[in-house]
Amino acid sequence: MILIENIWKQFSGKQVHRGISFDVREKETLVVLGKSGGGKSVLLKMVIGLIKPDAGRILVDGKNVVEMTYPELRALRFKFGFLFQGAALFDSMTVGENIALSLRRHADFAHGEIRDRIDYALHIVGLDNVQHVMPSSLSGGMKKRVGLARSIALTPRYMLYDEPTTGLDVATADGINLLINELRSSLGVTSIVVTHDIHSAFVVGDRFAVLEKGETLMTGTREEIQNSDNEEVRKYINSSISPSESGHA
Numbered sequence: 001m002i003l004i005e006n007i008w009k010q011f012s013g014k015q016v017h018r019g020i021s022f023d024v025r026e027k028e029t030l031v032v033l034g035k036s037g038g039g040k041s042v043l044l045k046m047v048i049g050l051i052k053p054d055a056g057r058i059l060v061d062g063k064n065v066v067e068m069t070y071p072e073l074r075a076l077r078f079k080f081g082f083l084f085q086g087a088a089l090f091d092s093m094t095v096g097e098n099i100a101l102s103l104r105r106h107a108d109f110a111h112g113e114i115r116d117r118i119d120y121a122l123h124i125v126g127l128d129n130v131q132h133v134m135p136s137s138l139s140g141g142m143k144k145r146v147g148l149a150r151s152i153a154l155t156p157r158y159m160l161y162d163e164p165t166t167g168l169d170v171a172t173a174d175g176i177n178l179l180i181n182e183l184r185s186s187l188g189v190t191s192i193v194v195t196h197d198i199h200s201a202f203v204v205g206d207r208f209a210v211l212e213k214g215e216t217l218m219t220g221t222r223e224e225i226q227n228s229d230n231e232e233v234r235k236y237i238n239s240s241i242s243p244s245e246s247g248h249a
């Protein structure tokens with residue numbers, strides 16, 4: 001369970017967050033919607049303590065990330081997998097080595113277990129037999145899936161996805177959406193997804209947090225958002241639907 005409570009943040013005088021609050025319940029996928037530059041990526045980084053808010057609390061399993069010491073942050077990050085904008089693989093290493101590297105960094109797995117975890121994770125993302133391939137020979141969608149496999153190999157309790165489908169063709173994007181849902185249903189992962197892709201948002205999201213001008217405009221299910229009395233919320237969803245859905249036609 002993640003609780004985001006009254007988060008304020010400014011960068012060199014520019015106020016980005018003005019009291020953001022929402023919760024992410026156990027084993028659900030919460031989708032964060034909001035305009036470009038609205039502070040969504042920063043919010044994800046705050047959840048794992050990479051950026052500190054000026055005010056507010058972020059509770060993960062009841063502990064405030066904002067006040068954690070470095071060893072506590074390390075322990076916290078073991079529980080998380082992230083898929084950041086761009087897959088960020090090391091081009092000089094094979095796919096298998098990329099995944100092994102994060103396994104070695106995180107825990108003291110025996111050689112055999114590392115191999116098993118790599119096989120298992122690549123299997124889940126539908127990329128058996130690419131262990132020995134260099135990332136440069138993979139497509140963008142495959143790199144994203146390898147990035148996802150790298151997180152899956154660590155069997156995270158939480159996943160943070162920053163624009164997981166951006167820049168992918170419709171079929172590849174749908175594959176990623178299915179994987180996000182698969183991680184929730186088979187592994188019971190609790191997730192936050194940031195996306196501009198409203199089609200993807202509705203496929204993966206159990207609940208939604210709509211951010212606007214640094215505040216949480218509304219939190220709720222798809223139905224609640226679409227039936228909101230707040231015209232701004234409906235406008236946001238509707239205006240987001242048209243360009244994205246035409247892209248998916």
Ligand SMILES: Nc1ncnc2c1ncn2[C@@H]1O[C@H](COP(=O)(O)OP(=O)(O)OP(=O)(O)O)[C@@H](O)[C@H]1O
Pocket residue numbers: 011016034035036037038039040041042043
């Ligand atoms: N490390 C940083 N130092 C200074 N300013 C930053 C830093 N990180 C983010 N910002 C600023 O904070 C604001 C919010 O950035 P953020 O990347 O969180 O937006 P976003 O909602 O993820 O946008 P997008 O949808 O385009 O990805 C931007 O104005 C950005 O320039």
Ligand SMILES: [Mg+2]
Pocket residue numbers: 040041042162
């Ligand atoms: Mg962003």
